[in-house]
Amino acid sequence: MPVYPKENRKLAEKILESGGLLLSTYSNGTKLFPQYLAARDEWQSGLSDGVIVIETGIKGGTNITVGHAIKQKKPIAVLDHRQFKDGELAEIKQFQGNVKYILENKADPIYTEHSIAIFDKKICNSKIKEETKEDVQKINVSSVYAQEELFE
Known part of the structure; x- marks a missing residue:
């Protein structure tokens, strides 16, 4: 394998x-083949409740995963390297993608236990919204069938 x-x-x-x-x-x-990795990245975000990025540059596979997560409306967090070593780490090439997602408000910055707990809560709320949406869709479908039966 x-x-x-x-x-x-x-x-x-x-x-x-x-x-x-x-x-x-x-x-x-x-x-x-390299293009197959993009499909894998879509599955990674699709099967996840949320995405946490530890490090990514401006280019690279992690950005594909983040792009899919954005389309899938998944919660996204990135390690905020600006909070460490007086911001020096944010200048490192491998962390530039993290900074970009924070500045573009596409991801929540995480760097403390508290910020991680807030992101975890966001994931839980996102799951509740999705479950509620599915329940409403089921109710709407049942209601349509019930209405159709009235007119048969």
């Missing part, structure tokens, strides 16, 4: 041994 990145192979085996599941958009043995 091919796993990318290969450093995660032991983790993948451990997941399977413990009864877990590995998902892929492609059949086993499919040769990996």
Whole structure:
């Protein structure tokens, strides 16, 4: 079973041994092409309640995941490197994407236990809204069927 990145192979085996599941958009043995990673990134955000970015530059795969999370209306948080070492870390290339998402209000900055707790609460509220939306849709569908029966 091919796993990318290969450093995660032991983790993948451990997941399977413990009864877990590995998902892929492609059949086993499919040769990996870079564009396939974008599909994986969409699944990562789609199957998640929210996305937390530890580090990302202006370019890179993490930005694809964040883009999908934005489209999917998932809560997004990024580690705010401006809060450490008097802001020096924010100048590092690998953290520029984090800063960008904060400045564009596309992600919540996290850097303390309190800010993480606030983001966790946002995820919970997002899940409640989604569950409520699904319940309302079910009610609306039931109501339509009931109305149709009246006119038969």
